[in-house]
Amino acid sequence: MGKFVITLRKNGEFQFNLKATNGQTILTSEGYTTKAACLNGIESVKKNSAVEARFDKKVASNGKPFFNLKATNGQIIGSSQMYANEKNMLNGVASVQKNAPEAPIVDLTAE
Numbered sequence: 001m002g003k004f005v006i007t008l009r010k011n012g013e014f015q016f017n018l019k020a021t022n023g024q025t026i027l028t029s030e031g032y033t034t035k036a037a038c039l040n041g042i043e044s045v046k047k048n049s050a051v052e053a054r055f056d057k058k059v060a061s062n063g064k065p066f067f068n069l070k071a072t073n074g075q076i077i078g079s080s081q082m083y084a085n086e087k088n089m090l091n092g093v094a095s096v097q098k099n100a101p102e103a104p105i106v107d108l109t110a111e
Helices: 035-048 086-099
Strands: 003-008 014-019 025-028 055-059 065-070 076-079 105-107
Touching: 003 035, 014 035, 025 076, 025 086, 035 065, 035 076, 035 105, 055 086, 065 086
Parallel strands: 003 105
Antiparallel strands: 003 014, 014 025, 055 065, 065 076
């Protein structure tokens, strides 16, 4: 089963990564100024990952495909890595859809 991992950035912001069962990061959040906002972001991923239309599939300027997961209001709540090809990117979307809804939260910022 996948998991959400909360970490602290060098600038003091909180961020989360959704990791697949194999430990690979499949979705990374923006930076949040509070842990509460970061936890809200995780809840938003859990809800929105079930909706195919929330995945915005794109191609970077270097030609590599990636995706953003968007909330109902259109705000990006997580971004994927760059993939070698579209098939791998679509597998990444499927992995987020499979792992996010039930993923536990591991807080590495807790003392």
